[in-house]
Amino acid sequence: MFRYLTKRHWLYIFLAAILLLIGYFILPISLPLILAFLTALCLNPIIRWLQFRFKLNRKVSVIIVFLIFVLIAGVLGTYVVASVVTHIVNFVENAPTYINQIMDKFGEWQTQIENLMKDLPAEFIKEIRDGIANNINDFSDTIKSQLQVEKIAGMVAAIPEYLVSLLVYLISLFLFMIELPMLKATSYQYLTEATAEKVRFMNARLSYVVLGFLKAQFLVSIIIFIVTLIGLLLIAPQYAIIMSLIIWAIDFIPIIGSIAILAPWSLYMFITGDVVMGTKLAILAIILLAIRRTVEPKVMGQHIGLSPLATLIAMYIGLQLLGFLGFIIGPLVVIGFNSAKEAGIIKWNFKL
Secondary structure (H helix, E strand, C coil), X not given: CHHHCXXXXXXHHHHHHHXXXXXXXXXXXXXXXXXXXXXXXXXXXXXXXHHHHHCCCHHHHHHHHHHHHHHHHHHHHHHHHHHHHHHHXXXXXXXXXXXXXXXXXXXXXXXXXXXXXXXXXXXXXXXXXXXXXXXXXXXXXXXXHHCCHHHXXXXXXXXXXXXXXXXXXXXXXXXXXXXXXXXXXXXXXXXXXXXXXXXXXXXXXXXXXXXXHHHHHHHHHHHHHHHHHHHHHHHCHHHHHHHHHHHHHHCCCCCCCCHHHHHHHHHHHHHCCCHHHHHHHHHHHHHHHHHHHHHHHHHHHHHCCCCHHHHHHHHHHHHHHHHHHHHHHHHHHHXXXXXXXXXXXXXXXXXX
């Protein structure tokens, strides 16, 4: 079998093996660099617009766009981090009260169940009582173990590592923004004219699709944010802004989305006896889910031509292989594959 493989085939196999090794070992620890490169690609059209609109050289345009980006991200990040930390501290301080409320409610339910089963055999009642007690104790122990001071201190201790990653991200972003044209020109030096033409077509198509993907996600997320903010202003005004931002960010995750925040919140309200607020939160969660499932397919189809099912599968596989980074890499791989097929770089024409 191997004697039918040419040098070109061996080269493709070698490159594929290198890419697999890079994907497995390098990508998980290169998140700041990858995010910086993707951000630079997204900001590059703005840089080019400044260059042509105001006749500026690239370095000046890069400095202007970079400073504006850092300013906006810094203001938003400071507000979000400060709000999240404040709410986490308040939650940790009030956690014993919340746990006691839940335990009291479970105790009431246990009493009601025992009253309903008082005519049943004593051994059966004892088994039910012990099972409920064990589940309540396990639940309480789990909550308390997650709120230990050591774990919170560990999260605080990881802050310097996050700061280093942030610094690497910002420096890499600035350098990528400056050197993108040079990187592009250097890559074309290793291609034949025919291959370079195909790559140019693929890049043009890929840029159009990626920008369409980002635009579609942004449009859907804006709708989700506005509906969430309006709903929470009516349900829980004191948490409306910060929770809307958190739900807006979480909603990018397929399958889970806003349900990951609103469902536990609604369940807690039901358990503690606030049925009205629990019902309102549940209704808001259903509305957000309906909006995403209704609006997203149409918006995605219009902007990128990629089916929601393909997008969902790519995100899920990317999540399993690369973690959170896979949410970005997965759809990009599918989009890149389709673009390479359209450019003729990949020939995928067979019948069974």
